[in-house]
Amino acid sequence: MTKYITSLIICLSFQLFSQAQSQLSATIIGSGSPKYNVERAGPSVLISYENTHILIDMGNGTQANLEKLNIKNKDLNGLLFTHHHLDHNEEFTPLFIKTLLSGNHFDIVGPKPTTDLVNTILKNYEEDIAYRLSKKQRTFSDVETHFTINELKGGETFNIGDIKITSTPVNHTISTLAYRFDAGGTSIVISGDLSYSETLAPLAKQADYLIIDSGGSIELGKTNRRKASNKIRTNKEFAHVNLYESSLMAKEAEVKNLVLTHFNFTNVDEDATSAELHKNYSGTIFYAEDLMSFPKNSKNQKNTVKPNKADNTNQQAPNFKKMLSRMDTNKDGKISKTEAKGRLKENFDKRDGNKDGFIAETEFSRSNP
Numbered sequence: 146m147t148k149y150i151t152s153l154i155i156c157l158s159f160q161l162f163s164q165a166q167s168q169l170s171a172t173i174i175g176s177g178s179p180k181y182n183v184e185r186a187g188p189s190v191l192i193s194y195e196n197t198h199i200l201i202d203m204g205n206g207t208q209a210n211l212e213k214l215n216i217k218n219k220d221l222n223g224l225l226f227t228h229h230h231l232d233h234n235e236e237f238t239p240l241f242i243k244t245l246l247s248g249n250h251f252d253i254v255g256p257k258p259t260t261d262l263v264n265t266i267l268k269n270y271e272e273d274i275a276y277r278l279s280k281k282q283r284t285f286s287d288v289e290t291h292f293t294i295n296e297l298k299g300g301e302t303f304n305i306g307d308i309k310i311t312s313t314p315v316n317h318t319i320s321t322l323a324y325r326f327d328a329g330g331t332s333i334v335i336s337g338d339l340s341y342s343e344t345l346a347p348l349a350k351q352a353d354y355l356i357i358d359s360g361g362s363i364e365l366g367k368t369n370r371r372k373a374s375n376k377i378r379t380n381k382e383f384a385h386v387n388l389y390e391s392s393l394m395a396k397e398a399e400v401k402n403l404v405l406t407h408f409n410f411t412n413v414d415e416d417a418t419s420a421e422l423h424k425n426y427s428g429t430i431f432y433a434e435d436l437m438s439f440p441k442n443s444k445n446q447k448n449t450v451k452p453n454k455a456d457n458t459n460q461q462a463p464n465f466k467k468m469l470s471r472m473d474t475n476k477d478g479k480i481s482k483t484e485a486k487g488r489l490k491e492n493f494d495k496r497d498g499n500k501d502g503f504i505a506e507t508e509f510s511r512s513n514p
């Protein structure tokens with residue numbers, strides 16, 4: 146009986162995920178960075194449309210989070226790389242081999258050295274792959290035509306299933322691509338890691354969502370030490386954008402929604418970060434967390450912050466729960482003046498509406514002082 150209920154739940158959850166994919170969607174599989182973080186898997190995004198699923202980058206923890214969505218190796222139709230820094234391809238080896246063993250047909254796409262990487266893996270795991278295939282009376286020749294390798298320079302357009310994909314090169318420390326996905330009237334762009342790139346805005350023109358490198362974002366409880374200057378840094382040595390540069394690219398591209406990802410800390414000061422971004426960009430800003438899905442009406446919806454478009458100075462409050470987890474040291478569910486940090490401490494008296502010396506959730510959700 147328990148077995149039956151378990152399989153029913155699994156079946157239902159898969160159906161729910163499948164049903165939600167009649168619109169092109171992006172699910173953040175990992176919102177983290179090279180720094181290991183149990184709350185943020187390494188960079189990875191799942192693009193889904195109807196029965197097509199494409200994984201873009203495969204950082205640490207990708208497989209664990211795909212499992213939570215009940216996405217199996219046989220469901221994957223594309224394994225794409227923005228670039229080959231380790232934090233973006235750490236879990237490619239197991240994902241590639243398991244997808245190959247699943248018998249599914251899939252495309253591997255990325256900048257150099259994608260072909261070399263695949264060939265090295267095949268060489269090193271030749272015996273292992275042959276052994277696992279033999280258990281089902283198959284040989285490598287049965288699966289070798291099941292995948293293609295497409296090494297790009299940027300500027301190419303191709304399709305996986307009914308999803309149209311366009312690539313462009315962007316500035317980072319090694320060959321890096323940004324991708325645009327179009328299907329059923331929805332468009333989603335993934336910037337990859339980048340410093341300011343003139344190529345991004347044309348690719349992302351009027352896209353519904355631009356998922357972008359969160360470079361320069363401000364950590365909750367910390368002051369913004371790396372204040373964004375109002376100048377684009379042309380020095381190629383910069384690996385990542387600052388908030389001025391990302392807001393400028395989002396503005397130039399006229400994207401409707403900006404999703405920041407690739408965080409090297411857990412809690413983002415959404416107030417302070419949005420304030421910087423809204424100096425240039427007037428659309429909606431989201432802060433990626435693992436398993437968050439876009440468009441926001443699709444499955445796996447999580448709490449996010451919607452800025453007030455009419456008044457850029459009126460930023461929304463960051464999630465109270467996050468504040469509590471960081472500052473409420475005596476766990477009484479409210480924040481005292483001694484517990485408060487950063488901007489909350491500075492604005493404490495204005496926030497504390499009933500002057501009881503504590504900030505409770507009701508006071509916190511009022512508009513900012």
Ligand SMILES: [Zn+2]
Nearest residue numbers: 228230317338
């Ligand atoms: Zn990188």
